[in-house]
Amino acid sequence: MLGDGYDPGVLVTARPGAVVAITSPQAREIRDRLSGSEGVSGVVLVGDAVHLFVDDAPRRVPEFRGTLDQEGFSYVEIAQVQPTMEDLFVRTVAGRELAATP
Numbered sequence: 847m848l849g850d851g852y853d854p855g856v857l858v859t860a861r862p863g864a865v866v867a868i869t870s871p872q873a874r875e876i877r878d879r880l881s882g883s884e885g886v887s888g889v890v891l892v893g894d895a896v897h898l899f900v901d902d903a904p905r906r907v908p909e910f911r912g913t914l915d916q917e918g919f920s921y922v923e924i925a926q927v928q929p930t931m932e933d934l935f936v937r938t939v940a941g942r943e944l945a946a947t948p
Contacts, residue, residue, distance in 0.1 A: 863887065864903035865929045868910065869895045870921035879917070880910060890933055897933050 870876050877896045881889045885906050888899035900906040903926035911924050 863899055863901050865927050865933055866898045866900050866903050866907055866910065867892075867895050867923070867925055867927040868898070868914070868921055869923045870919065872919055872921070876914065876919055876921065879919070880913070883910075883913075885909075892930065892932060897927070897930070899933075 868876055868880075871894065873891060873894050873896050877889050877891050880886060880896070880898060883898075883906075885901040886898050887901070890897040890899075898906070898910075907924055907926065914921055914924075
C-alpha cells in the first residue's frame with residue numbers, strides 16, 4: 847500500500863471531514879456511546895482516546911461535550927486533531943470494505 851515515493855498527505859486530503867479526539871479513562875464507553883451519533887462516519891480507539899471521524903469538527907465538539915457532560919462521562923480533553931497514520935489506515939481499509947460490500 848505504501849510504496850517508494852508515496853506521499854502520506856494524499857491520505858489526509860483524500861478523506862473528507864476531520865478527526866475529533868476525546869481522551870478519557872472511559873474511552874471504550876465513549877466510543878460505544880458516540881459511534882452512531884449524527885455526523886460521525888467512523889471511530890477508532892487509540893489507547894486512552896477515541897478518534898471520531900466527523901463531518902464538521904467545530905460543530906461536533908460542543909455537541910459531544912454536551913452529551914458527555916449530560917450523561918456523566920469523565921474525559922480529559924475533547925479537541926480536533928490531525929489524523930494519525932493509524933486513523934488514516936483504518937479509515938482507508940474501512941472505506942474499501944464498505945465499497946466491496948454488495
